[in-house]
Amino acid sequence: MSTFSNSDMVRIGVFYDGQYFYKVSNYYNYEHQRKARISISALHEFVRDEVSIKIGAERSLCQIVDTHYFRGRFRMRDFMESKQKLSNERAFDEVLMDANVVTHYLPLKQDKDGKFQEKGIDVWLALEAYELATLKKFDIVVLVACDGDYVPLVRKLNTIGTRVMLISWDFTYKDAQGKDCETRTSQQLLEEVAFPIAMHEIIDNRIKGKEASIVNLFLPQRISKTDTRQRIEHEYLFGDESYGGDYCDNYVENNTTTSVILSLHDGYGFIEDRATNNVFFHFSSLQNKDFSELEKGMVVHYTKKANPDLEKGGFLATEVWVDDAS
Numbered sequence: 119m120s121t122f123s124n125s126d127m128v129r130i131g132v133f134y135d136g137q138y139f140y141k142v143s144n145y146y147n148y149e150h151q152r153k154a155r156i157s158i159s160a161l162h163e164f165v166r167d168e169v170s171i172k173i174g175a176e177r178s179l180c181q182i183v184d185t186h187y188f189r190g191r192f193r194m195r196d197f198m199e200s201k202q203k204l205s206n207e208r209a210f211d212e213v214l215m216d217a218n219v220v221t222h223y224l225p226l227k228q229d230k231d232g233k234f235q236e237k238g239i240d241v242w243l244a245l246e247a248y249e250l251a252t253l254k255k256f257d258i259v260v261l262v263a264c265d266g267d268y269v270p271l272v273r274k275l276n277t278i279g280t281r282v283m284l285i286s287w288d289f290t291y292k293d294a295q296g297k298d299c300e301t302r303t304s305q306q307l308l309e310e311v312a313f314p315i316a317m318h319e320i321i322d323n324r325i326k327g328k329e330a331s332i333v334n335l336f337l338p339q340r341i342s343k344t345d346t347r348q349r350i351e352h353e354y355l356f357g358d359e360s361y362g363g364d365y366c367d368n369y370v371e372n373n374t375t376t377s378v379i380l381s382l383h384d385g386y387g388f389i390e391d392r393a394t395n396n397v398f399f400h401f402s403s404l405q406n407k408d409f410s411e412l413e414k415g416m417v418v419h420y421t422k423k424a425n426p427d428l429e430k431g432g433f434l435a436t437e438v439w440v441d442d443a444s
Contacts (some may be wrong), residue, residue, distance in 0.1 A: 128180045130169055132162065133247045134219070135263040136189025137236055137333060141301060145291045146336070147383025148401055152201040152321075154336040158217040161285075164331050165260050169283065172313045173258075184250060188243040190236035191223040191347055222246065228338035244271040251280045258283055261311070266304030272311055283313040292386055294435070296398045308391040376441075379416045385409060389418060389435055397422050417441035 140155075149156045152230040162182055170177040191207075214221055222242060226234040243263075248271060251259055259275055260283045272282045279362060286303040293299050308314045321332055375396075389397045399420065401409035420435040 125177070126179065128169060128173065128257045129185075129255060130165065130180060130182045130258045130260060131247070131250055131254065132165060132182055132185040133243055133262065134185075134187040134189075134262040135240070135243065135261075135265065135268075136187050137239070138264055138301075139262055140189070141189075141291065142287050142289070143257070145289050147155065149291050150289075152336055153410075154338070156335055157337050158213055160331075160334045160336075161262075162217065165283070165285070167331055168313070169258050169260075170284070170316060175282075184256070185255060186219065186222060186243075186246060186250075187219045188222045188239050188246075190234075191224040192234065192237055193225050194218060210373075213330060220344045240265060240267045244268060247271055248274050251275055252278060252437050256280050260314075262286075264288075264301060264303040264307070266306050269304070269306050271308050272307065273355070275311075276310075281312040282310075283315060284308065284311040284413055285315050285317060287318045288316070289318055292400070296386060296400070374419050376417065376419050379412060379414050380416060382409075382412055382414055387412070389420060389438075391422070391433065395432065397433045397435045399438050403435055404436045405437055406442075407438045412440065 143155050146152055162185070166180045166182065169175070169180045224236070224238055224242065227237045228234055234368065244267075247259055247261075250256065253376060256417055257280065259280050261272075262285045264286045276283055284307060286308075288300075288302050290300045303314075303316075321335070347371070375391065375397075377390045380396055381387045385401045387399055389399055392399045397420070403420075404412075418435075418438050418440050422433045422435050422439045424433060
């Protein structure tokens with residue numbers, strides 16, 4: 119039963135776990151059949167629809183009054199050799215800015231193995247969400263998250279009468295090492311919130327009545343150039359002798375290897391490397407192109423390292439530059 123009258127404005131605050139949303143966006147852009155990114159603005163409209171339905175209030179009265187995005191971020195010195203990554207980061211900042219999202223960044227920390235990790239982001243998000251809910255009197259806090267670490271926040275919000283809607287996705291994806299990874303929403307978190315919204319089910323099951331809002335969730339789909347080459351790729355990979363691909367021998371100069379793209383899949387591919395039985399690369403290793411711009415046969419320059427996580431060992435390309443002339 120709604121506690122809102124027909125004239126009450128419903129104040130909504132939205133809080134993004136940025137690293138989680140980044141994984142979700144990449145999953146739909148590179149691995150899901152939709153091959154498109156989620157629109158921030160459209161997601162906010164979807165939130166307004168859902169709040170209106172859940173609490174029985176007029177949609178026009180359901181207003182998002184605050185939106186915040188939290189994520190760990192590389193320092194400038196860690197980006198000096200990758201202008202493309204800097205450009206991509208700036209472009210996404212503009213997307214958030216256009217959607218009136220306030221950004222909160224903390225520098226990533228390197229662990230003893232040299233890996234970069236987020237530290238303190240979930241705590242910062244929780245503190246900001248609780249403080250703003252108290253000061254600005256949010257009726258609904260929307261969490262775009264999946265981690266059980268947010269359970270204490272939800273419990274605190276419940277004590278002040280702010281109901282929580284959880285926007286979450288469960289999915290599997292390949293990481294930069296080619297390993298199958300799985301993201302699942304904390305069951306305890308699902309049980310604590312007032313309104314759990316399982317987005318993967320809504321998107322994949324085409325729930326009746328939500329078709330239009332789901333279509334609008336995604337940015338216009340870009341046609342991948344590799345789609346028109348799938349027959350040739352299949353023939354090459356599976357031994358059709360009618361395919362006469364002309365591939366150059368790879369060579370190494372100044373620790374950088376030059377060769378060509380052998381095959382492209384959903385968000386990852388392989389570079390021809392006859393010395394090491396071909397090299398795996400992930401879309402996140404690209405330095406000057408988007409994955410959707412790649413074609414089989416393009417010349418690339420890359421560094422590589424042994425990758426024991428790949429099945430039967432193998433090598434991983436860590437920095438991939440596409441030759442502008444290819």
